[in-house]
Amino acid sequence: MSSIENFAVVGASGTVGIPITTALLSAGFHVTAITSSTSTSTSTFPPSVTIARVNYHTALVARFMPSEFGIDLAGCCDTQIGALLGQKREIIEYLGKLAGKYDWFTWTALSTGSFIDWLQYFVSHFTAYIHIVLKPTDMFEMHFENKMARIYDSGNKLYYPSTLSFVGKSVAAVLKKPAETANKYLTVASFTTSQREVLKIVEEMGERFQFIPGETSNLEIIGDEKMARGDGDAFVEYLIRHVFGDGAGGAIEDNAAGLLGLEEEDLRTVVKRVLSEL
Numbered sequence: 001m002s003s004i005e006n007f008a009v010v011g012a013s014g015t016v017g018i019p020i021t022t023a024l025l026s027a028g029f030h031v032t033a034i035t036s037s038t039s040t041s042t043s044t045f046p047p048s049v050t051i052a053r054v055n056y057h058t059a060l061v062a063r064f065m066p067s068e069f070g071i072d073l074a075g076c077c078d079t080q081i082g083a084l085l086g087q088k089r090e091i092i093e094y095l096g097k098l099a100g101k102y103d104w105f106t107w108t109a110l111s112t113g114s115f116i117d118w119l120q121y122f123v124s125h126f127t128a129y130i131h132i133v134l135k136p137t138d139m140f141e142m143h144f145e146n147k148m149a150r151i152y153d154s155g156n157k158l159y160y161p162s163t164l165s166f167v168g169k170s171v172a173a174v175l176k177k178p179a180e181t182a183n184k185y186l187t188v189a190s191f192t193t194s195q196r197e198v199l200k201i202v203e204e205m206g207e208r209f210q211f212i213p214g215e216t217s218n219l220e221i222i223g224d225e226k227m228a229r230g231d232g233d234a235f236v237e238y239l240i241r242h243v244f245g246d247g248a249g250g251a252i253e254d255n256a257a258g259l260l261g262l263e264e265e266d267l268r269t270v271v272k273r274v275l276s277e278l
């Protein structure tokens with residue numbers, strides 16, 4: 001399989017698009033940022049990025065990476081969150097069919113777990129909002145102004161988050177290994193951890209939080225009520241239930257970081273960085 005040199009990023013100005021673009025540039029790829037002709041984004045890109053404003057149309061693409069970057073679809077088939085992610089599942093099936101039909105087409109999907117950076121993201125961008133409600137984060141619910149942290153269920157359920165920079169590096173690593181990653185759904189993560197493990201590290205760094213116990217058992221009902229009202233925010237309840245609720249699953253079974261030649265990150269270092277950026 002020939003090597004990949006050029007990669008187009010759709011949504012390069014988005015939450016995931018920015019670290020992916022950064023990592024691709026660092027790894028030496030030529031990046032084209034594809035933005036819709038109707039986009040209102042005011043994002044700017046490094047000078048080496050080619051910007052293409054397009055009406056989306058067909059193109060010959062040797063490797064397609066869908067906008068996956070979330071929880072492992074195989075691990076949530078029979079859950080409400082799994083149902084909400086049905087379109088992502090359909091895309092993977094469709095890509096499989098295309099790869100079977102065209103020998104020039106390949107795909108790779110990356111499940112990356114939740115983004116641990118979003119603690120910082122929520123606090124810096126939605127401070128007013130989290131004053132009003134306890135906004136869930138990917139570490140756990142933390143109310144920084146009042147030093148309150150919500151721990152769901154036992155807090156010991158394992159989950160596998162990634163940093164946004166790790167997501168970017170993983171995409172670049174996939175493209176550096178086109179043969180090994182062709183037509184695969186891979187799961188990567190910065191590390192496997194639990195709410196209590198993260199909180200312990202936060203406290204060892206001198207932060208003190210009041211705990212608010214949270215139950216995930218009724219979150220599906222709350223989510224279902226929201227869905228009945230047409231409120232897609234039900235995603236949050238379903239996600240918390242799936243990621244933090246006690247029960248089976250949680251630990252990453254086969255971290256593809258090894259296949260991609262990446263090392264897992266150090267949890268303590270990441271928590272320290274996220275806290276320093278608040």
Ligand SMILES: NC(=O)c1ccc[n+]([C@@H]2O[C@H](COP(=O)([O-])OP(=O)(O)OC[C@H]3O[C@@H](n4cnc5c(N)ncnc54)[C@H](OP(=O)(O)O)[C@@H]3O)[C@@H](O)[C@H]2O)c1
Binds near residue numbers: 071
């Ligand atoms: N694991 C996690 O914790 C987590 C968290 C958030 C997101 N995600 C996943 O990451 C992926 C990307 O999410 P994101 O938050 O980065 O997205 P985003 O910031 O909402 O959107 C990124 C950009 O995509 C472009 N875009 C939006 N809709 C589009 C469409 N229908 N067709 C083509 N381009 C479109 C827009 O760029 P232009 O205006 O330039 O066209 C937009 O700025 C999704 O699959 C999402 O589920 C995972």
